[in-house]
Amino acid sequence: MADFFANYGSQMMRLIWEHLYISMIALGLGVIVAVPLGVALTRTSKLATVVIGLASILQTVPSLALLALMIPLFGIGQLPAIVALFIYSLLPILRNTYTGMRKVNPSLVDAARGMGMTEIQLIRKVELPQAAPVIMAGIRLSGTYVIAxxxxxxxxxxxxxxxxxxxxxxxxxxxxxxxxxxPVTILALLVDFGLGMLEKKVTPRNQISG
Structure with a gap:
């Protein structure tokens, strides 16, 4: 073990940084795209079936095949890898955002509308906070996938x-x-743990069990 770190320690640190760099950018882009899209799809259920279906199809493309498809478009290096990982990150976040938003208690939504909230206020102050645990579960799943x-x-x-x-x-x-x-396994566990802590921060207190 000591010999391994003596020979490869500096290289390992560089590779860990590269691994985290491409993974976190891809995951961040996935969140930026999939969460708003999932929210928007709750307002158009027919379109939701099509979009989530397309995301599911993309998820079934073998990893190496998708990476290979990126080469003619973006060449080799980190950019095609980030694009491919971004595509893979979409489905769990998109599906969980849509599901979480749809499962918000209708009485809360009706009460918010009765108070005169606009659609934006309703989404920001009621639906997203209530759906946060389900959305974060999708982000955690995507984070683990992307790291792997x-x-x-x-x-x-x-x-x-x-x-x-x-x-x-x-x-x-x-x-x-x-x-x-x-290290890949450890990184996946650490990312899941970190996102789990974030999930507790964004989850309304009345939804935290125990």
């Missing part, structure tokens, strides 16, 4: 911990394989 899938981005020159994994496989160096897979 980012390892494949090494195939198109995006860097990240996948470099260790695939170099280890190609050269048959088990230490590199382990040195890539364990």
């Amino acid at each position: 899938w980012a390892a494949l981005a090494s195939y198109i020159g995006a860097g990240g911990l996948g470099d260790f994994i695939f170099n280890g496989l190609n050269l048959y160096i088990p230490e590199l394989i382990i040195g890539g897979t364990i």
Whole structure:
């Protein structure tokens, strides 16, 4: 273990940073796009079926195939990896936002409308806070997915911990394989934990059990 860190420690830190960089940008873009879209779809149920269906289809495309499709469009490197990971991040966030908003207690919505709230106020002050736990569950799921899938981005020159994994496989160096897979797992757990803490912050107190 000490020898591994002596030989690869600085490289590992660089790869961890690259891995987090492409993952967090992709996840952030997914949140920016999917949450407002999910909210908008609650106002047009027929369109929601089509849009969520399309997102589901994109989710079924194999990871390596989607990364390969990005190369003719964006070349190699971090940009195509971020775009591919962004696409993969959409479905859980979009679906959970739509579901969470639809499950808000209708009596709360009616009461808010009775108080004269506009649609924007209703969404911001009532529906989004009430739907926050479901939305955050989707973001947490996407975060875990993106961290895991980012390892494949090494195939198109995006860097990240996948470099260790695939170099280890190609050269048959088990230490590199382990040195890539364990940090990916730890990063996924840390991201999930961090988003779980954020979920508690944004969840209304009357929804926090225990």
